[in-house]
Amino acid sequence: MTETDPDQRSRWRGQAGRLEVWYTTLTDPVTGTGVWIHHELVAPTDGGPAHGHGWIAVFEPGAPPLLRRFGPEPWPAPDSGFACGAVRYDGTLAGAAGDVTWELTSTVADETLYTFPRWAWQRELLPAAQVVPRPTARFSGTVRVGGRELVLRDAPGADARIYGHGNAERWGWLHADLGHGEVCEVVAAVSTRPGLNRLPPLPLVRFRLSAGDWPRDPLVAAPGLRARLRRDGFEVRGRVGRRRVRIVVDLPETETVEVDYRDPDGAALLCRNSLRASASVELLRGHSVERAWTLDRVAHAEVGGFRD
Numbered sequence: 536m537t538e539t540d541p542d543q544r545s546r547w548r549g550q551a552g553r554l555e556v557w558y559t560t561l562t563d564p565v566t567g568t569g570v571w572i573h574h575e576l577v578a579p580t581d582g583g584p585a586h587g588h589g590w591i592a593v594f595e596p597g598a599p600p601l602l603r604r605f606g607p608e609p610w611p612a613p614d615s616g617f618a619c620g621a622v623r624y625d626g627t628l629a630g631a632a633g634d635v636t637w638e639l640t641s642t643v644a645d646e647t648l649y650t651f652p653r654w655a656w657q658r659e660l661l662p663a664a665q666v667v668p669r670p671t672a673r674f675s676g677t678v679r680v681g682g683r684e685l686v687l688r689d690a691p692g693a694d695a696r697i698y699g700h701g702n703a704e705r706w707g708w709l710h711a712d713l714g715h716g717e718v719c720e721v722v723a724a725v726s727t728r729p730g731l732n733r734l735p736p737l738p739l740v741r742f743r744l745s746a747g748d749w750p751r752d753p754l755v756a757a758p759g760l761r762a763r764l765r766r767d768g769f770e771v772r773g774r775v776g777r778r779r780v781r782i783v784v785d786l787p788e789t790e791t792v793e794v795d796y797r798d799p800d801g802a803a804l805l806c807r808n809s810l811r812a813s814a815s816v817e818l819l820r821g822h823s824v825e826r827a828w829t830l831d832r833v834a835h836a837e838v839g840g841f842r843d
Contacts, residue, residue, distance in 0.1 A: 543626075543668050544615050545576065546659070546698045552580035552799045554663070554701050557617050557624050559639075560710060560810055560835040561674045561692025567832065568685055569594035569810025570678055570692075572637065573794075574617040574624055576610055580800040585610040587619035591632050592792050593680060594810045596832070600792035601680060603632035628676075639676035639687065641694070643669050650720045650741045652754050656698075662726055663699025667710070670718045670743055693718070693835075701798040704732045705840035707762065707769035709784050711814050713828045718743045719816050721782060723762035723769060725840075738762040738771045740780060742818075744826075750775045764838055766807065767791075779819040784836045786812050806839030 547555050555576040562569050571592040578585040588606030595601070606619045615625050622630030628639040648670040649656060655664045673689040691712045703724035711719040723738040725731070738760040739753040750756040760773035760780060771782040790811040796804055814834035818826045 543694070543696065545613070545617070547576055547578060547585070549578075551578055551582045552700055553578040554697070554699060554799050556697035557694070558697075559624075559628060559674075559692060559694050561672075561687070561690045562712075562810060562833050562835075563685060563687055563690050565688075566685070567596045567811070569833075569835070570637075570685075570687075570690075571808060571810055571835075572624075572628055572630075574619065574622065575796075576617065577607075577797075577799055578610075587611075587617065587622075588796075589619065589622065590794060591630070591635050591637065591678075592794075592808065592810075593635065593678065593685075594790055594792070596790075596811065600790060600809075601635070602792050602794065603635045605630060605632040634681045635679065637676070637678045639674050639678075641669065641672040641674045641692075642689075643672055645669070645671050645716065645743070648718065648720055648741055648743050648748065650722050650739050650753060652752055655754070659698070661699065662728060663697060663701065663703070665695060665697045665722050667693055667695045667718075667720055669694040670710075670720065671712065671716055701727065701800060701802075702804055702839070703727065705736065705764055706838065707736065707764045707784065708837045709769075709782065709812075709814060710835040711816055711828065711830055712833070713816070713830075715745070716743070717745060719782070719828075721771060721784075723764065723771060736762040736764055736769075738773075740771060740775075740782070766838065768812070768836065769838060777820055778825065781815070781817040781819065783815045784812060784834065785814070786836055786838065787832070790832075802841055804839060804841055806837050808837040808839075810835045812836035
């Protein structure tokens, strides 16, 4: 962790009922294998001791995803980043979970991408917020699964963060590396707050394009968009200013992992994640396609929600 990465430091200040997440996703450009490392700090709503836990998932083409968990361990309050037993994230990623070990470093050449408005992340005025401190990171190192070793060199991916009171009621998420330093990040979620949990998913969409980040304020743009969540993906369509947006995300059944876990209040959750997802992303002006991208089995995506 460096002094230039303030969005990666822990935001938790001892309150009960908080969830903090550091997660990394990447795709090996040589083999097409995806790697997802998810770190969580959970401070229970009932005031119980905070703990760290998480998992690593490896998505090898043509094989069922492999999932290994680590923790829970008492939260050690590291000076920066995340720590849980042998697992750490403090500018590098290293750890062990079952028969999987990893040690990765990353290069960073970009600035934080705010999927939620900057003020939402910094002031913590919403139930939760997500941010991407390293949207176009490149990862190098090794991931070992049993006796096999995956050697990564400049694998494209991202580091992202979540902080708040817990997960959404239902959600969809997409990280799409569009190439040449351009990315699209989507969070479409239904709040757990009474009344708000009856509304349709609110889609927050943020592009980093060569011309700059767009839309300027994703929360202001959200009412012009509509999201439809499904078990195997989601769609976002609508208008922002003079542009129309069409995003379709598909999670392949055989290359999607299901993960069950619990929120700070004890509610059970289930997410379905694939780093071998496909996505179609379009920006249109009038009836003409301005920009279009097709990601075949290299998009990073998830859908999830409560089970009980």
